[in-house]
Amino acid sequence: MNWLTNFVRPKIRALVRKEDVPENLWNKCPGCEEMIFHRELAANLYVCTHCGHHLRISAEQRLKMTMDDGEYQCIELPETIVDPLKFRDRKRYTDRLKEAHNLTDMQDALVVAHGKLGGIGVVMAVFDFRFLGGSMGIAVGEGFIAAARLAVLQKAPLLVFPSSGGARMQEGVLSLMQMPRTTIAVDEVKEAGLPYIVVLTDPTTGGVTASFAMLGDIAIGEPGAIIGFAGARVIGDTIREKLPEGFQRAEYLLEHGMIDMVVPRKELRDTLIRILGLLRNPTPAAEIVPLTPSEAPHLAAGNPKNKNAGKKREENPTADE
Amino acid sequence: MPTFLDFEKPIAELEGKIEELRHLDGDGEINIADEVSKLQTKADRLLRQTYAKLTPWQRVQVARHPDRPHFLDYADVLIENFTPLAGDRFFAEDNAIIGGLGRFCGYSAMVIGHEKGKDTETRLHHNFGMARPEGYRKARRLMRLAERFGLPIITLVDTAGAYPGVGAEERGQAEAIARSIEVCLDVRVPLISVIIGEGGSGGAIALAAADRVIMLEHAIYSVISPEGCASILWRNGEEAIGAAEALKLTAPDLLELGIIDKVVAEPVGGAQRNKEATIAAVGEALEKVLREIIGVEGGVLRARRRERFLEMGKKGLG
Ligand SMILES: [Zn+2]
Numbered sequence: 141m142n143w144l145t146n147f148v149r150p151k152i153r154a155l156v157r158k159e160d161v162p163e164n165l166w167n168k169c170p171g172c173e174e175m176i177f178h179r180e181l182a183a184n185l186y187v188c189t190h191c192g193h194h195l196r197i198s199a200e201q202r203l204k205m206t207m208d209d210g211e212y213q214c215i216e217l218p219e220t221i222v223d224p225l226k227f228r229d230r231k232r233y234t235d236r237l238k239e240a241h242n243l244t245d246m247q248d249a250l251v252v253a254h255g256k257l258g259g260i261g262v263v264m265a266v267f268d269f270r271f272l273g274g275s276m277g278i279a280v281g282e283g284f285i286a287a288a289r290l291a292v293l294q295k296a297p298l299l300v301f302p303s304s305g306g307a308r309m310q311e312g313v314l315s316l317m318q319m320p321r322t323t324i325a326v327d328e329v330k331e332a333g334l335p336y337i338v339v340l341t342d343p344t345t346g347g348v349t350a351s352f353a354m355l356g357d358i359a360i361g362e363p364g365a366i367i368g369f370a371g372a373r374v375i376g377d378t379i380r381e382k383l384p385e386g387f388q389r390a391e392y393l394l395e396h397g398m399i400d401m402v403v404p405r406k407e408l409r410d411t412l413i414r415i416l417g418l419l420r421n422p423t424p425a426a427e428i429v430p431l432t433p434s435e436a437p438h439l440a441a442g443n444p445k446n447k448n449a450g451k452k453r454e455e456n457p458t459a460d461e
Numbered sequence: 462m463p464t465f466l467d468f469e470k471p472i473a474e475l476e477g478k479i480e481e482l483r484h485l486d487g488d489g490e491i492n493i494a495d496e497v498s499k500l501q502t503k504a505d506r507l508l509r510q511t512y513a514k515l516t517p518w519q520r521v522q523v524a525r526h527p528d529r530p531h532f533l534d535y536a537d538v539l540i541e542n543f544t545p546l547a548g549d550r551f552f553a554e555d556n557a558i559i560g561g562l563g564r565f566c567g568y569s570a571m572v573i574g575h576e577k578g579k580d581t582e583t584r585l586h587h588n589f590g591m592a593r594p595e596g597y598r599k600a601r602r603l604m605r606l607a608e609r610f611g612l613p614i615i616t617l618v619d620t621a622g623a624y625p626g627v628g629a630e631e632r633g634q635a636e637a638i639a640r641s642i643e644v645c646l647d648v649r650v651p652l653i654s655v656i657i658g659e660g661g662s663g664g665a666i667a668l669a670a671a672d673r674v675i676m677l678e679h680a681i682y683s684v685i686s687p688e689g690c691a692s693i694l695w696r697n698g699e700e701a702i703g704a705a706e707a708l709k710l711t712a713p714d715l716l717e718l719g720i721i722d723k724v725v726a727e728p729v730g731g732a733q734r735n736k737e738a739t740i741a742a743v744g745e746a747l748e749k750v751l752r753e754i755i756g757v758e759g760g761v762l763r764a765r766r767r768e769r770f771l772e773m774g775k776k777g778l779g
Contacts, residue, residue, distance in 0.1 A: 224718070224777025225709045229694035278774040285771070307662075307684045309694060311774075312708045313720055316662065316684040320670040320770045323642050347684070349635035350623075350663040351642060369635040369663070370625030374689075378625050388630060396631045 169193050171364075185405045194362050194405055196342055198244070199251035199268040202301055206264065206409055212255030215290060217247065217283040224278065225312050233310040240271045248279035249304070252287040254294065258413030260420060262299055263291040269303040269343075276348050277308030281318030284352065288325035297335040297416055302353045306346020319351035326355045335419045337412065340367045340390065340399065358415055359399040360408070361390030367399070463733060466522045472511065475504040508730045515679065517705040521687055523679040524658050525621075528733035530740055531590075532559055532576040532617050535657070538737075539744045540565055540572055546606075549598035552632060557588040557624070558596035558668075560603040565615060566748045568755065571607035573600050573668060574617030577658070590659075591624035594637035597667050601637075601644045604652075611759075613651040613751060616668040621686065623664035638667040645670035646767055649759025653750050655743055656680045656712075656721070657732075672766050673750045674720070676712045677743065678727040682720070683710035709778060717778055723750070 166175045171193025181188075185205055186195040197205075204210040227233040241247070249271035254263045265287035267274040276284075284300075291298040307315040329336045338356030340349075342365035350369050361367060368388035376383055386392045390402045403411045465473040479500050482493055515523065523529075536543045540563035547554040560573035575592065578584035600616075607614045623634055645652060645668065654671040660682030676682060685693075687705035692698040709715070712724040725746045728735035754762065 221775065221777050224774070225707070226778065227707050229690075229700075229704070229707065230696075281774070309685055309690050309708075311684075313682055313684055313710065313715060314718065314774045316666055317720065317770065317773045319639075319663065319666050320642050320646055321773065323639065323670075324646055324767050324770060327643065327647070347663055350638040350667075352639070354633070354636040354639040355643065368630050369623065369638070370630065375625045375627060375630065379627060383627060387627065392631075396633075398633050398636060 167195070170195065187405050192363065192404075194342065194364055196269050196303060198270060199246070199266040199301075202266045202341075203251065203253050203255075203264060205405075206299075206412070207253070207255040207257060207262075208259065212253040212264070214251055214253045215286065217250070217252060217279065217286055220279045220282045223310070224314055225310070227310040227312070229310075236272060236310070244268055244271050246271050248283065249274045249276070250280045250283040250287075252283055252290065254290060254296065257299070257409070258416060260413075260416050261294055261296045262416070263287055263294065263296050264299045264301065266301045267303040267341075267348075269305075272308065274302070274304035274348075275306060275308035275315070276304060276318050276322075277311040277315045278318065280308070281315075281321045284318075284322045285325040288329050291329050291334055292332045295332070295334065297337060297420070298329045299337045299339065299412065300352065300356075301339045301341055302344045302348050303341045304344060304346075304348040306348055316347065319347050322352040323355065326352050330357070335416065337415065339403075339408065339412075340393075341365050343367070345369065345371065354398075357419075360411070361393060361399045361402045362408075363390060363402055363404055365390040367393050464526065464528055466519070466526065468519050468522070469508075469511065472504055472507050475500055475507065479504065505729075512679075512730055516702075517681075517708075517711050518687065518702040520679050520711050521681055521701075521705050523731045523733070524681040526731065526733040527579070528736075529658055530732055530736040531579060531619060531658070532574040534736060535574075535617055535740055535743065536561075536563065536572060538740045539747070540570075543572065546603060547599070549595040549602060551595070551598055553593075553595045555588075555593050555596035555599060556586055557590050557592035557620070558600055559587075560600060562612075565613075566744075566751065568751065569610075569612050571603050571612050571614045572617070573603055573614065574657075575620040575664075575668075577619060588624060590620045591622060592620065592664060593624050593626070593629045594632045594634050597623075597634075597637035597641040600668055601641050604641075604644050604648050608648045608650050608759075611650055613653070613755060614648065615747060615751075616652070616654045616671065618654055618656045618660050618665045618669050618682075619658035620661045620664045621659055622661035623667070635663075638663045641667040642670050646770070647763065649763050651751065651754045651757070651762060652766070653747060653754075655725075655747065656682050657743065661686065670766075670770065672754055672762060672769070673722045675723045675725060675743070675746050675750065676715065676721045677725050677732060677739070678712055679731055680712060681710040682712075682715055683708050714778065719773060719776065 165178050167181050169188040171188055172191035174190040186197045203212050223233050249268055251266045335357050337358045338353055339360045341362045344353050344367045366388050393399045394402050479497055482497050543563035545561035559576050563572050575590040576587045577590035578587040604614055652671040654669040654674045656676040658680055687701040688698050690704040691700035715721045716724055725742050728738045732739035
């Protein structure tokens with residue numbers, strides 16, 4: 141740290157904070173523009189209590205609300221080359237990266253973590269839109285590959301939550317190459333026989349949609365999420381007419397057969413757990429194995445519903461064969 | 462007379478003078494033939510000098526030049542018995558991507574690529590080389606067909622990008638591109654791509670996740686058009702010249718980055734000035750690469766192809 145960050149910035153922060161705090165206590169819903177108290181919003185999983193709008197959330201918030209007890213372990217992502225093209229538009233790319241880093245305290249737009257979901261070990265790769273619009277460059281691609289390989293190593297399902305404007309333009313064609321690279325990573329998970337589930341959150345567009353995001357075994361959309369390839373403005377300019385109502389929203393994609401379901405955030409955890417259970421435990425649980433009580437005294441003695449059947453089977457995989 | 466680009470104005474003026482002189486009657490005092498040959502030498506030199514140091518933005522113009530050879534020109538010359546195969550078997554035939562069986566250097570092959578068209582009528586027919594989901598689904602189908610019969614696949618890439626339209630989105634443009642990339646990376650037969658003009662974003666990589674990628678000298682390959690990049694990052698479409706430079710979309714830069722394997726030199730003044738020579742040069746490069754990998758076992762090819770992409774992006778430009 142230099143003198144600037146040590147001495148000058150805390151002072152500036154101290155000045156700003158006074159006015160900053162009351163504003164942060166209340167959030168304006170981008171959907172209905174109503175003000176929502178921050179605690180109320182957090183308790184409602186950042187879904188507007190007035191109109192049901194699903195607000196964009198950070199990768200950390202996503203992991204906390206999805207993993208069992210909000211517990212998970214982030215993995216350190218591989219070091220990658222920074223600013224390979226020495227890109228500069230109105231600003232230097234390295235400065236944009238620094239700003240994004242200061243804003244989010246993240247190395248890049250992707251967080252990879254492992255933890256439990258309904259008791260099942262999972263790997264999650266979560267995008268954070270605040271980091272340069274969640275755009276995919278080399279670091280994100282490399283992180284995605286690391287997530288896939290961790291899933292294969294742990295024999296765990298891979299869950300991905302894109303929230304991204306697409307490719308990271310400042311890395312030029314190297315960002316385009318992340319499309320085939322992440323596609324290979326997805327295939328590695330599939331070849332290992334593991335579920336690959338994508339939860340498309342607002343927004344999922346461009347090169348992210350046209351690669352790993354649309355390759356899910358199961359594709360779930362969050363309500364109202366924008367999901368598409370080309371930007372609505374570009375399409376509007378091309379066709380020179382008004383776009384249809386709800387165009388590129390999750391519900392629209394559902395209607396057109398592009399995703400499996402639209403799931404409100406409140407039901408997402410349960411839905412994921414149910415799907416994982418169905419994919420991971422395909423054989424009947426012990427309770428419906430047609431044994432009479434006399435033949436299976438250990439079952440008769442226990443709870444007839446035998447809620448722990450799945451768990452027991454895990455300890456002794458041949459128990460119901 | 463070729464269609465001159467903006468930066469070719471001085472050359473166009475010289476060529477105009479030469480044309481005028483040629484139409485003069487030989488009754489003047491000056492020796493017209495001498496003057497013509499002098500001017501021609503000057504024009505040739507200027508053309509050579511201009512094309513020896515094209516800026517990235519100038520290359521963008523050349524890559525989009527309407528007189529460049531397009532897919533059908535290549536297929537006409539390089540592919541014997543070219544037999545186009547139509548349709549994606551889901552929804553429609555998309556003329557922006559053409560694909561079919563044919564014989565290249567004696568080998569049966571699947572040849573697939575974007576076709577931009579050469580005049581108003583054909584441009585509309587081929588939708589300016591901007592494919593809808595059906596185009597990518599057809600490509601996917603044809604790649605699988607090639608794999609079933611052990612045929613090498615050659616793709617010629619020349620598109621501004623996938624078509625941005627309501628129907629294209631509704632029918633899953635993103636999914637179609639993603640699956641096309643997936644199949645490129647999965648097939649157990651040789652897959653060679655040539656970027657012959659514009660390698661525009663997802664619409665290009667959908668056909669170019671290949672064992673080897675060849676690129677014409679003045680072709681471009683980019684994640685976004687310079688105009689699009691300028692309007693997003695500079696908030697000003699006029700900054701396309703700067704964006705073209707920053708994006709590093711030229712063949713020499715992409716060779717240095719390890720994205721492509723070979724640059725094929727274009728005739729002096731660009732492919733648009735000599736289609737035959739350009740097509741022949743591409744054919745030669747393709748043949749050389751095909752002979753390198755045609756004997757490699759499919760599984761090995763596939764593994765190496767995947768490794769090639771996984772290795773990308775480890776080094777930047779010096
Ligand atoms: Zn609201």
